Amino acid sequence: MTKKKRILSGMRPTGPLHLGNLHGALANWVEMQETFDCFFFIADWHALTSDYEDPSAITGYTRDVLLDWLSVGLSPEKSTLFVQSEIREHAELYLILSMITPVPWLERNPTYKDQILQLSNKDLSTFGFLGYPVLQAADIIMYKAYGVPVGVDQVPHVEITREIARRFNHFYGDVFPEPESILTKTPKILGVDRRKMSKSYDNAIFISEDPDEIEAKVAKMLTDPQRARRSDPGNPDVCNVFEFHKLYSDESVIENVNKTCRTAEIGCVECKQTMAQFLIKALEPIRNKRKYYVERPQLVDDIIADGCDKARKVARQTMGEVREAISIK
Numbered sequence: 001m002t003k004k005k006r007i008l009s010g011m012r013p014t015g016p017l018h019l020g021n022l023h024g025a026l027a028n029w030v031e032m033q034e035t036f037d038c039f040f041f042i043a044d045w046h047a048l049t050s051d052y053e054d055p056s057a058i059t060g061y062t063r064d065v066l067l068d069w070l071s072v073g074l075s076p077e078k079s080t081l082f083v084q085s086e087i088r089e090h091a092e093l094y095l096i097l098s099m100i101t102p103v104p105w106l107e108r109n110p111t112y113k114d115q116i117l118q119l120s121n122k123d124l125s126t127f128g129f130l131g132y133p134v135l136q137a138a139d140i141i142m143y144k145a146y147g148v149p150v151g152v153d154q155v156p157h158v159e160i161t162r163e164i165a166r167r168f169n170h171f172y173g174d175v176f177p178e179p180e181s182i183l184t185k186t187p188k189i190l191g192v193d194r195r196k197m198s199k200s201y202d203n204a205i206f207i208s209e210d211p212d213e214i215e216a217k218v219a220k221m222l223t224d225p226q227r228a229r230r231s232d233p234g235n236p237d238v239c240n241v242f243e244f245h246k247l248y249s250d251e252s253v254i255e256n257v258n259k260t261c262r263t264a265e266i267g268c269v270e271c272k273q274t275m276a277q278f279l280i281k282a283l284e285p286i287r288n289k290r291k292y293y294v295e296r297p298q299l300v301d302d303i304i305a306d307g308c309d310k311a312r313k314v315a316r317q318t319m320g321e322v323r324e325a326i327s328i329k
Contacts, residue, residue, distance in 0.1 A: 004037040005146040007182065010084065010139060011040075012047045013061035017068040018204035020189045020197035023247070028149055028184040030073040038079035039143050039311065042066060045084050045091070046136070049129045050122055066304060068207060071290035082307040084139065089315035093138040093322060094131075100167055101134050109133055110156050137161040140179050141168075142315050147180040155181045172325040187247060190240050192221045208290055211280045218244075218276040223268045224261075234261040234268070241268070241275055248278040 009029065011021070032038055042062050048055055062083060074081060084090055107130070140148055140161050148158050158181040165176040190196065191203025198204060205217050221241050227234040236242035236258050245254050253274065260266040293300055323329045 004035065006037040006039065006143060007032060007147050007149060008039040008041070008140055008143050008145040008179075009149050010043040010046070011065055012043045013058055013065045014047055014051070015061055015199045016064050016206045016208050018197055018199065018206045020191075020204065021068075022072060022207050023189050024151065024186045025149070025184075026069070026072050026074070028186075029079075032149060033075060033078040036146075039145065039314075040069070040074060040079055040081050041087075041139065041311070042083045043139070046132060049126070049132045050124065052126070052128070053122075063300070064208075066300065067290050067293050070293050070300075070303070071286045072207065076303045076307060080307050080310045081303065082311040083304060086304075086308040087142075087311050087315050089312070089319045090135070090138050090142060092319060093142055094135045096322060096326065097138055097164055097168065098131060098134050100171060101131075101137075101164055103130075105160060105163060106130050106133055109160060133157065133160045134164065137164040141165050141176040142318050143311070144177055144318065145179050146177070147182040149182045149184050151184060151186055155183075168325075175321050175325050188243060190243070192217050192240075194222045194240050205279075207283060207286055209283075210287070214280050214283070215273075215276045218272050218279065219269075221272060223271070227268065230267045231264055233264045236261050241272055244279065245271075245275050248282045249275060250278070253278070 009025065011017070011025070017026070029038065029040060042065050044058050044062050047058050047061075051058065066081065069081060070076075136157060137160065140158075141164075148161075150158060158179060162178040165178050168176060191198065191201055192205070193201070193203045195201055195203055205214060209217075218241070221244075223241050224234045224236075224239045226232070226238075236245075239261070242257060242261070245257055249257070257266065257271055257274070261271065
């Protein structure tokens, strides 16, 4: 039997997950469970890089993320699901890698300055924020992952991990493989205000929301900016609601909306209401599965504990090799 290649990825627990998370990562992860040895972790230490002033919500968000993962189909039988801070070896490897990582590598990270601008309301002039790619590298190479599923904009993150692994191997011998970027196709998902869907923008539709909340948010979605009146013809090609139709509505509905919007036979209000019902229907199995796990807290605790145990065994073995390589045991 051919051994499955291992992949690893994680998410920061900064709140409940939304449709952008679902289509940007989770849907691909669920498929990858069938062909890869998957390690997925909740990156609570990474959350401290921006939320260090008040980390009180991180524990609750960690559980929310796991519940969302389980509800969309990530399976503890098929994947190793664990919490980063439960595996203390991550911190040890992070420390060792920080000793060999040149500061200019971190300063040239394209995300570094971009995040500082986007999160201007927070003081990110910390060593932890500058050095988070080193912790990220430790997360990945700890499990000797073959690859990391990412979008095109995240490839630089994997590349710096490859550089750090290469530098470690140069100094101490071949301990770590250099992980590959596994490019994943993701549909374009914008928030209700047509910006990137994000919790920080307050424009997200969460996968755990009830039908009334979904209807209310869809009603606020921006449509064709040139369509000022009901009688004006619209252009679905520039309408965010139509992008959602293409993801969730029946083919016949998509065709009908595409036609009748252009001829002003359908208004934006009606279009939104129709799409909202298809979205609610699509998310219903996820809501029901999440309810199942919410009502069984001990089962969720057991899933976390089992996943952490599996990850810890691998991490301890890796750190044994690392200590031997650097001659500090």
